[in-house]
Amino acid sequence: xxxxxxxxxxxxxxxxxxxxxxxxxxxxxxxxxxxxxxxxxxxxxxxxxxxxxxxxxxxxxxxxxxxxxxxxxxxxxxxxxxxxxxxxxxxxxxxxxxxxxxxxxxxxxxxxxxxxxxxxxxxxxxxxxxxxxxx
Numbered sequence: 001x002x003x004x005x006x007x008x009x010x011x012x013x014x015x016x017x018x019x020x021x022x023x024x025x026x027x028x029x030x031x032x033x034x035x036x037x038x039x040x041x042x043x044x045x046x047x048x049x050x051x052x053x054x055x056x057x058x059x060x061x062x063x064x065x066x067x068x069x070x071x072x073x074x075x076x077x078x079x080x081x082x083x084x085x086x087x088x089x090x091x092x093x094x095x096x097x098x099x100x101x102x103x104x105x106x107x108x109x110x111x112x113x114x115x116x117x118x119x120x121x122x123x124x125x126x127x128x129x130x131x132x133x134x135x
Contacts, residue, residue: 010044010053013060033065034075034085041079 007013044057062072075085112123
């Protein structure tokens with residue numbers, strides 16, 4: 001991540017944006033980028049800024065982190081609502097129920113191999129008939 005402690009005022013940020021068109025930035029990891037964005041929003045008092053200055057800070061953060069304008073808007077909204085930015089992705093709260101066990105899958109593969117890789121509907125009929133006959 002870029003060392004940006006020297007950028008203390010909005011004028012310095014504006015000058016940085018005007019002069020950094022040709023610079024390439026290394027895209028940081030998601031966690032590092034989110035921490036950086038939170039720090040910068042706090043440091044510049046983003047909530048209290050006017051519309052033009054907010055746009056300036058938004059452009060600055062997009063340039064440094066490599067995130068899109070839409071993604072930055074979502075992160076800034078999260079910062080405004082919660083006071084922090086965190087990764088909201090995670091495992092589903094209630095994942096889909098598993099219908100078949102790993103043993104069921106192994107048996108199906110074994111049956112498929114014994115019958116020479118039949119089509120899906122034919123295999124289904126075989127399994128239904130086996131269930132009716134053998135329980």
